[in-house]
Amino acid sequence: MDLFHYRKNELYCENVPVRRIAATTGTPTFVYSLGTALMHYQRLLEAFDGHEVQICYSVKANGNLALLAALARAGCGFDIVSAGELYRVRRAGGKARDVVFAGVGKTADEMEQAIRAGIGMFNIESWSEAKLLDRTASKLGRRVRAAFRLNPDVDAHTHAHVTTGRKDNKFGLPIEEAEDLFARARRSLRQIEIMGVHMHIGSQITEVAPYTKALARALAAIRRLRARGHEIRTLNLGGGLGIVYHRERPSTAKEFAAAILPLLRGQNLRLLIEPGRFVVGNAGILVTRVIYLKETPSRTFVIVDSGMNDLIRPSLYDAYHEVVPLALRASRGPRRRVDIVGPICESADFLAKDRLMPIPKPDQLVAVRSAGAFGFVMSSNYNGRPRAAEVLVDGGRFWTVRRRETHADLVRGETVPEAILRGRRRS
Ligand SMILES: *Cc1c(COP(=O)(O)O)cnc(C)c1O
Secondary structure (H helix, E strand, O other): OEEEEOOEEEEOOEEHHHHHHHHOOOOOEEEEEEHHHHHHHHHHHHHHHOOOOOEEEHHHOOOOHHHHHHHHHHOEEEEEHHHHHHHHHHHHOOOOEEEEOOOOOHHHHHHHHHHHHHHEEEEEEEHHHHHHHHHHHOOOOOOOEEEEEOOOOOOOOOOOHHHHHHHHHHHHEEEEHHHHHHHHHHOOOOOEEEEEEEEOOOEEOOOOOHHHHHHHHHHHHHHHHHHHOOEEEEEOOOOEOOOOOOOOOOOOOOHHHHHHHHHOOOOOOOOOOOOOOHHHHHEEEEEEEEEEEOOOOOOEEEEEOOOOOOOHHHHHHOOOOEEEOOOOOOOOEEEEEEHHHHHHHOOEEEEEEEEEEEEEOOOOEEOOOOOOOOOHHHOOOOOOOOOOOOEEEEEOOOEEEEEEOOOOOOHHHHOOOOHHHOOOOOE
């Protein structure tokens, strides 16, 4: 569900014709519908109405400051995986105490920044990390709150690159070692209050069964831990809720909550969830312009001005993104099978393959749909390409919330040593 729609043959984002945005910012440009993102956040909140729940939006899905600021003002918390994301959250006006910090490779420096900022909770992913966090907190004379991220070994039935809850994944700690882990923590961690259990089993999960399975395992572990005197107050179910890219029929927020809540009744657990894609995935499109048509004996290529440096999901995960014209009328005609590819010098550079559609003409604008999550955040300057602009739409208004990068941005931070400029001599 989203607020992109056609009005008189023309693609609109909320009440703004996308063509008008492209005329202002050029292409490629990510266009975000604020109404769509907030609607998804609200839906999740309403689905869990009546249960104590904190939604921590996963910043890594889309860290644009304006989006984060809007979510913070709507009362949303944040799930971060680096000190850089913490910096973003704080710059956007998010409250540190509503931040939870996951990730397998937190450095002492990142921990220190998070402790000083006063974040709500660390999600610890290894015993080594627990020890380092304890030492770091001790050095700062602070006590911190944390959960252990447990790996429940369930199959989330999603792409191999985005499954995180199997025992062979690098994430979390084996759930069968939970008792030993909590016992060790009680013995040896002085500065950490372990108050919860965290899980995050994968991304783009379209059914509730993996969640209920993981939840059942977590609740069993929590029962065993409580029986040994550990006070467990929070359960963080992570993110991963799937969205529609093509023909998926993901469970709705209501169905998700309806499956989860009965299991939590009477458990005296504060629930945390960390949706990323669910909030922003359908809230964004990538607008790009057709540069050339290229016919070879075997294929028809539509070459556009955006590629895997802007949106790597098709290349990385074989992800499907719908590609639609900005002007319906301009794209009538017989349908042909085409590949929509970018200008990057890689055969993996494509946005869509084997699409049956009327062949777009050079200069025509098209939109790559559902590009709000893991789009801009994964973009790069590969092939010397400035990163795309980002535009936020709210009703009838729109703002460029990140200007397109310039060529000067491409070399920012680089220096040529004086000795190289003088001409290199052998030493
Ligand atoms: C990536 C991530 C999320 C969000 O995943 P989505 O699939 O975008 O909902 C939540 N929690 C953790 C720990 C993550 O790493």
